[in-house]
Amino acid sequence: MSDDEPLLRVEGLEKEYAxxxxxxxxxxxxxxxxxxxxxxxxxxxxxxxLGLVGESGCGKSSxxxxxxxxxxxxxxxxxxxxxxxxALSRSELRAVRTNVQYVPQNPGASLNPRLTVRDIVGExxxxxxxxPPSERDARVRDLLETVGLAPGHAERYPHExxxxxxxxxxxxxxxxxxxxxxxxxxxxxxxxxxxxxQILNLLADLQDEFGLSYLFIAxxxxxxxxxxxxxxxxxxxxxxxxxxxxxxxxxPSHPYTAALRSAIPEPDPRWEGDRIVLEGTVPAPSxxxxxxxxHTRCPRVLSPAEYDLASDTVRAIRRLRKRLAxxxxxxxxxxxxxxxxxxxxxxxRDEFDIPPELEDDDAERVLADALESVATGEIDDGRAxxxxxxxxxxxxxxxxxxxxxxxxxxxxxxxxFDDAYADHLPNDSETRTSxx
Amino acid sequence: MTRETRDRSTTDRGRIRIEGxxxxxxxxxxxxxxxxxxxxxxxxxxxxxxxxxxxxxxRFRSNRTAVLGLAIIAALSVVAIFARPIAFSTAEYxxxxxxxxxxxxxxxxMYVGPPNxxxxxxxxxxTDWAGRDLFSRVLxxxxxxxxIGVVAVALALVVGIPLGAIAGYFGGWIDELVMRVVDILYAxxxxxxxxxxxxxxxxxxWNIVAALALTGWIGYARLLRGEILSVKExxxxxxxxxxxxxxxxxxxxxxxxxAVAPVVVQATLNVGTVVLTAAALGFLxxxxxxxxxxxxSMLANSRDSIAAGHxxxxxxxxxxxxxxxxxxxxxxxxxxDALDPQGExxxxxxx
Numbered sequence: 084m085s086d087d088e089p090l091l092r093v094e095g096l097e098k099e100y101a102x103x104x105x106x107x108x109x110x111x112x113x114x115x116x117x118x119x120x121x122x123x124x125x126x127x128x129x130x131x132x133l134g135l136v137g138e139s140g141c142g143k144s145s146x147x148x149x150x151x152x153x154x155x156x157x158x159x160x161x162x163x164x165x166x167x168x169x170a171l172s173r174s175e176l177r178a179v180r181t182n183v184q185y186v187p188q189n190p191g192a193s194l195n196p197r198l199t200v201r202d203i204v205g206e207x208x209x210x211x212x213x214x215p216p217s218e219r220d221a222r223v224r225d226l227l228e229t230v231g232l233a234p235g236h237a238e239r240y241p242h243e244x245x246x247x248x249x250x251x252x253x254x255x256x257x258x259x260x261x262x263x264x265x266x267x268x269x270x271x272x273x274x275x276x277x278x279x280x281q282i283l284n285l286l287a288d289l290q291d292e293f294g295l296s297y298l299f300i301a302x303x304x305x306x307x308x309x310x311x312x313x314x315x316x317x318x319x320x321x322x323x324x325x326x327x328x329x330x331x332x333x334x335p336s337h338p339y340t341a342a343l344r345s346a347i348p349e350p351d352p353r354w355e356g357d358r359i360v361l362e363g364t365v366p367a368p369s370x371x372x373x374x375x376x377x378h379t380r381c382p383r384v385l386s387p388a389e390y391d392l393a394s395d396t397v398r399a400i401r402r403l404r405k406r407l408a409x410x411x412x413x414x415x416x417x418x419x420x421x422x423x424x425x426x427x428x429x430x431x432r433d434e435f436d437i438p439p440e441l442e443d444d445d446a447e448r449v450l451a452d453a454l455e456s457v458a459t460g461e462i463d464d465g466r467a468x469x470x471x472x473x474x475x476x477x478x479x480x481x482x483x484x485x486x487x488x489x490x491x492x493x494x495x496x497x498x499x500f501d502d503a504y505a506d507h508l509p510n511d512s513e514t515r516t517s518x519x
Numbered sequence: 520m521t522r523e524t525r526d527r528s529t530t531d532r533g534r535i536r537i538e539g540x541x542x543x544x545x546x547x548x549x550x551x552x553x554x555x556x557x558x559x560x561x562x563x564x565x566x567x568x569x570x571x572x573x574x575x576x577x578r579f580r581s582n583r584t585a586v587l588g589l590a591i592i593a594a595l596s597v598v599a600i601f602a603r604p605i606a607f608s609t610a611e612y613x614x615x616x617x618x619x620x621x622x623x624x625x626x627x628x629m630y631v632g633p634p635n636x637x638x639x640x641x642x643x644x645x646t647d648w649a650g651r652d653l654f655s656r657v658l659x660x661x662x663x664x665x666x667i668g669v670v671a672v673a674l675a676l677v678v679g680i681p682l683g684a685i686a687g688y689f690g691g692w693i694d695e696l697v698m699r700v701v702d703i704l705y706a707x708x709x710x711x712x713x714x715x716x717x718x719x720x721x722x723x724x725w726n727i728v729a730a731l732a733l734t735g736w737i738g739y740a741r742l743l744r745g746e747i748l749s750v751k752e753x754x755x756x757x758x759x760x761x762x763x764x765x766x767x768x769x770x771x772x773x774x775x776x777x778a779v780a781p782v783v784v785q786a787t788l789n790v791g792t793v794v795l796t797a798a799a800l801g802f803l804x805x806x807x808x809x810x811x812x813x814x815x816s817m818l819a820n821s822r823d824s825i826a827a828g829h830x831x832x833x834x835x836x837x838x839x840x841x842x843x844x845x846x847x848x849x850x851x852x853x854x855x856d857a858l859d860p861q862g863e864x865x866x867x868x869x870x
Contacts, residue, residue: 148757151761153757153760153761176763177763177765178763180761180762180763181763184761184762185757185758185761187754187757187758187761188754189754192753192754192755193754193755193757193758194755194758195755195759195772195773195776195777196777197776197777198772202772206759206762206764206772207762207763207764210762210763210764210765210768211762211763253758256758256762260762260763280535283535284535309535
């Protein structure tokens with residue numbers, strides 16, 4: 084293995100779930116599927132911690148489970164030290180389990196309530212014959228001590244422990260096989276803050292002591308920022324931003340990362356709190372937006388190339404277009420309050436914060452025409468005019484995860500960072516280097 | 520948001536300083552934390568912790584009707600075992616395992632008293648048409664009825680639990696196969712199927728047990744499969760799979776023990792049903808030989824005597840069946856509540 088070969092390389096990993104299940108559906112093949120993980124590429128290098136963040140439901144856990152083959156991935160490869168895990172047979176996979184471990188999300192639920200700690204922690208020792216049977220008890224005690232529990236706890240049952248202690252038990256069990264790579268699925272999200280810190284310290288100590296590599300999944304950015312050397316940001320089944328922690332948190336980044344970043348509270352009374360509040364909710368994975376998946380909520384959508392518009396204006400027009408798309412055929416469904424104003428286009432501009440006159444003359448002409456159509460009740464016509472004139476590449480072209488910056492360590496999937504779309508940038512948009 | 524605060528708060532790696540929650544030496548802290556819990560309940564930190572089974576037993580004991588049921592079953596079992604001496608004879612010698620004899624007469628011996636005599640001091644339950652002592656027959660009859668119930672249910676569990684576990688855990692075509700067989704067997708009424716089996720293979724103790732086991736396993740298989748469908752999604756099963764534990768071990772150690780409680784309850788309650796069915800088979804003339812001292816057969820033989828006024832011939836075997844089935848049901852309910860500490864089932868039952 085060469086030095087630059089990562090410990091784990093995930094390429095094009097996909098996981099689809101059948102949305103309809105049952106004998107009749109299978110017979111008649113109404114194959115509706117939900118894509119939870121959609122072509123993810125990741126690398127974890129030896130000895131590092133890669134943080135994986137994203138909202139609930141974006142596919143983080145599905146990614147973890149399919150890269151460990153706890154559920155069979157639909158497509159893609161996972162190579163661990165050069166062997167493709169997706170191609171292994173069950174017995175070969177069992178051997179790999181001694182190198183790659185997984186600690187599930189909820190520590191209480193991950194411990195069998197009917198077994199004693201000795202049986203729980205001793206199970207991997209027994210399955211993989213890590214130590215001879217006569218030494219198992221001693222090893223269990225060692226492991227308990229390693230994770231900060233008393234060796235005398237071996238005879239107790241999981242329900243007698245607190246949440247933090249249960250998480251320590253789960254960690255001891257994962258360490259029993261002497262792994263070199265551990266996937267942590269939200270290891271601290273169910274613990275209170277002081278216990279979170281203890282567990283995070285424990286993870287850091289274990290990493291130093293045993294030279295482990297981690298894939299650390301969390302939705303809490305401040306936790307990930309603390310533990311990870313590199314961070315990958317996931318949105319709706321895709322990695323949209325990946326790079327060294329400092330870069331992801333400080334440098335110009337994917338608009339989604341910027342929004343997540345702005346949600347970390349600062350322990351600073353003078354914090355201005357310039358939060359980026361995203362519009363709407365995460366679209367359902369069964370009904371993914373076209374083009375860039377984030378464009379429905381993105382505060383920084385590209386503008387059409389022909390026009391020179393401020394990003395506020397672009398966003399305002401997008402809101403109007405969205406309203407028109409959702410609206411029925413009456414004017415009242417476009418405007419929230421019935422207008423007494425004679426000048427309907429002006430009322431619409433008012434409602435959506437569109438300036439009375441756009442900076443760009445061509446754009447202004449198209450917008451004025453479209454608003455006129457809407458005002459006279461021809462909603463369809465207005466909708467079509469706006470759609471053809473203000474279409475952005477974000478709606479149509481799927482961004483790819485492309486390296487950004489000199490050292491190639493940072494990759495972002497956003498058209499803003501693609502030179503081919505340079506003329507789509509809103510004219511007031513901060514240049515890339517100042518975007519922070 | 521300034522660059523400085525961002526740097527300080529988010530990209531500094533290393534140990535988190537936890538003030539006020541000092542992470543002391545692990546052994547001290549954790550001993551304290553856990554033992555304070557244990558102390559409240561056992562007052563002795565050295566006592567090994569109580570398992571789930573002991574907790575369940577404690578709850579069961581506090582349930583008086585269940586304990587009464589258990590006492591009745593124990594009494595009936597003791598009486599059945601000690602009713603007559605148990606001995607194995609070979610050609611050369613006889614080994615007596617159990618020398619006691621609670622029954623005053625041999626249950627099969629005829630004319631130990633006048634035929635159809637009512638209860639008296641010499642024959643507390645009276646005698647039957649052939650002058651056999653009914654008291655002795657009822658005591659000895661417990662051997663058949665009780666053992667048929669227990670053995671048939673045990674056999675049904677031996678078949679039903681593995682099939683249900685495999686179907687539920689692996690799913691797919693195995694599941695379809697097992698569950699369709701269960702559906703087919705469920706389409707027959709329980710008693711009719713048992714009658715059909717006995718009619719085909721003939722009478723006899725083991726044939727009856729086989730017939731009852733054959734019709735009994737389907738319920739356990741279906742019940743266990745349903746439980747396993749939910750248990751196999753638990754995270755400790757995922758954890759075991761990621762450890763590389765073989766499926767066999769996962770089923771035996773993680774899945775079945777956490778899914779089997781409702782099956783245990785159902786099986787206990789079913790012992791009563793099976794005894795009733797065995798009695799019904801006996802009543803229909805499909806049980807043991809008519810002269811056997813089995814409660815169902817005794818009822819069947821004496822049904823024409825009710826009109827003649829010999830009430831004692833049906834009353835005492837019937838009472839014995841009633842007593843045993845009732846006791847089984849009390850115990851079954853008690854086990855149900857004991858295994859279900861949240862009391863959901865208990866509450867549902869009360870409604």
